[in-house]
Amino acid sequence: MNSNSTVRWFWFASPQTFFPLAGTIARWCAVGAALLALAGLYVGLVVAPTDAQQGEVYRIIFIHVPAAWMSMFIYVVMAGWAAIGLAFNTRLSFMMAQALAPTGALFTFIALWTGSLWGRPTWGTYWVWDARLTSELILLFLYLGFMALHAAIDDPRRADRASALLALVGAVNVPIIYYSVQWWNTLHQGASVSLTRAPSMAATMLTGMLLMALAFWAYSIAAALVRARCIIRERE
Amino acid sequence: MLAVARTLVHRDLLLALRRRSDVGTALLFFVIVASLFPLGVGAEPNLLRAIAPGVIWVAALLSSMLSLGRLFAADHADGTLEQMLLGAAPLGVVAMAKCLAHWLVSGLPLVAIAPFIALQYDLAPGLYGVLALSLLLGTPVLSLIGAIGAALTLGLRGGGVLLALLVLPLYVPVLILGAGSVEMAGAGLQPDGQLLLLGALLVLAAAFSPWAIAAALRISME
Amino acid sequence: MSAGFFLWGSYAVTFAALALEVIFLFRRSRRAGPSRQLK
Numbered sequence: 001m002n003s004n005s006t007v008r009w010f011w012f013a014s015p016q017t018f019f020p021l022a023g024t025i026a027r028w029c030a031v032g033a034a035l036l037a038l039a040g041l042y043v044g045l046v047v048a049p050t051d052a053q054q055g056e057v058y059r060i061i062f063i064h065v066p067a068a069w070m071s072m073f074i075y076v077v078m079a080g081w082a083a084i085g086l087a088f089n090t091r092l093s094f095m096m097a098q099a100l101a102p103t104g105a106l107f108t109f110i111a112l113w114t115g116s117l118w119g120r121p122t123w124g125t126y127w128v129w130d131a132r133l134t135s136e137l138i139l140l141f142l143y144l145g146f147m148a149l150h151a152a153i154d155d156p157r158r159a160d161r162a163s164a165l166l167a168l169v170g171a172v173n174v175p176i177i178y179y180s181v182q183w184w185n186t187l188h189q190g191a192s193v194s195l196t197r198a199p200s201m202a203a204t205m206l207t208g209m210l211l212m213a214l215a216f217w218a219y220s221i222a223a224a225l226v227r228a229r230c231i232i233r234e235r236e
Numbered sequence: 237m238l239a240v241a242r243t244l245v246h247r248d249l250l251l252a253l254r255r256r257s258d259v260g261t262a263l264l265f266f267v268i269v270a271s272l273f274p275l276g277v278g279a280e281p282n283l284l285r286a287i288a289p290g291v292i293w294v295a296a297l298l299s300s301m302l303s304l305g306r307l308f309a310a311d312h313a314d315g316t317l318e319q320m321l322l323g324a325a326p327l328g329v330v331a332m333a334k335c336l337a338h339w340l341v342s343g344l345p346l347v348a349i350a351p352f353i354a355l356q357y358d359l360a361p362g363l364y365g366v367l368a369l370s371l372l373l374g375t376p377v378l379s380l381i382g383a384i385g386a387a388l389t390l391g392l393r394g395g396g397v398l399l400a401l402l403v404l405p406l407y408v409p410v411l412i413l414g415a416g417s418v419e420m421a422g423a424g425l426q427p428d429g430q431l432l433l434l435g436a437l438l439v440l441a442a443a444f445s446p447w448a449i450a451a452a453l454r455i456s457m458e
Numbered sequence: 459m460s461a462g463f464f465l466w467g468s469y470a471v472t473f474a475a476l477a478l479e480v481i482f483l484f485r486r487s488r489r490a491g492p493s494r495q496l497k
Contacts, residue, residue, distance in 0.1 A: 055461055056461045056462070056465060057461040057464055057465055059465055060464065060465060060468045060469075063468055063469060063472050064468070067472070102479070103479065106475060106476070106479055109475065110471075110472050110475060110476075113468070113471055113472070114468040114471075114472065117464045117467050117468045118464065118468070120464060121461055121464050219476065223479060223480070223483060226483050226487065227483060227486070229487070230483070230486045230487050230490045233490040233491055234490050
């Protein structure tokens with residue numbers, strides 16, 4: 001009984017069995033992402049009312065906030081796979097972490113780009129040293145460092161494990177970095193500038209954000225699984 | 237275990253003494269970097285006084301990072317590191333000892349040199365103490381966190397720059413707290429909060445880094 | 459620089475970036491060879 005349950009638990013840990021499953025899930029998530037994105041964009045661009053203070057520009061929030069959420073969520077999941085890989089020594093876990101990184105970095109970039117373009121008409125400058133943007137910037141460096149370390153090591157096993165450890169160290173540091181940057185921001189900026197203080201949320205705005213967040217989430221799963229399949233093919 | 241640690245620290249200090257120029261270069265770098273800023277931003281005294289804490293701290297970060305390459309490279313090259321991995325002493329103790337020696341040679345001198353840099357920036361006399369204390373608390377954290385990066389990038393091509401990319405984001409809280417404490421004192425407020433948080437970071441780093449460094453060494457050396 | 463410029467700049471770059479990622483993924487998938495032996 002014991003060995004039976006262990007086998008079932010690790011059944012999908014083999015790249016061979018995981019491969020077709022990943023393909024199926026990826027296809028469904030891709031379709032889901034497209035549908036959710038259409039719904040989200042409809043709510044965000046058509047249904048949600050014009051904001052009293054910021055006019056139409058505030059609609060950037062429907063991309064900016066979900067992208068920022070995904071950038072942080074993906075890092076956590078990536079670090080989770082890294083931890084599982086280091087603990088159980090399963091190749092596939094490391095491959096999942098590798099597969100997630102570029103998508104996470106992309107969403108971090110999107111969050112930074114949209115944040116910058118939101119700052120210009122609202123606060124007058126393209127770059128605003130608010131806590132969220134600055135933390136996102138550092139998160140981007142953490143993603144890039146993860147990918148760079150893996151790329152710099154020739155031996156795949158060492159590359160996997162080294163970048164996994166780096167991801168864990170980064171994960172532990174992210175809360176520390178976030179709070180220190182937030183503290184630094186309140187000290188230097190005062191209450192004037194904050195991209196996180198969005199216009200008071202109408203229900204439709206929240207719905208739009210959630211739909212886009214789910215769309216990005218489904219997209220990330222699809223992209224990561226497709227990339228994981230590529231990695232499996234490249235290595236096996 | 238303590239005897240092992242003491243021997244290791246002693247050994248590393250002796251080795252550093254024999255390669256004095258390596259040590260001196262990193263410290264000289266600290267001075268040079270700090271001297272570059274006034275040349276870049278202009279020598280207006282008010283401006284320099286305002287940026288002094290930040291500049292000194294950034295210079296300390298960069299100097300510490302430059303010297304990290306030395307931490308494991310020599311032992312890795314001549315096989316001593318492998319012996320340490322196979323030896324009886326717990327790898328965490330080895331890591332701690334090497335970090336301590338590294339800090340004594342690369343971090344502690346920064347605390348001593350910083351007042352002279354502060355002189356160049358005309359920092360208010362009352363802030364020297366806070367500056368020294370913040371560096372005293374912060375530089376060991378830099379050594380400990382940096383050692384993780386050094387262990388991960390052991391023997392890699394492009395190692396130095398890659399190490400910088402990996403380690404500098406992790407240095408950010410130390411920078412913010414360290415420079416912030418001096419700026420806080422400069423504004424007439426108590427820097428206690430920042431200094432205590434720096435102390436907390438030091439305790440956290442001392443507690444967890446040796447484990448991470450040991451794990452990284454094993455990953456790099458298998 | 460109307461509001462529209464920033465709005466469409468954001469959305470356009472976002473979806474362009476996502477599209478690029480998809481394109482690169484498909485190219486990588488094709489380069490990695492047929493999946494027949496694994497599927």
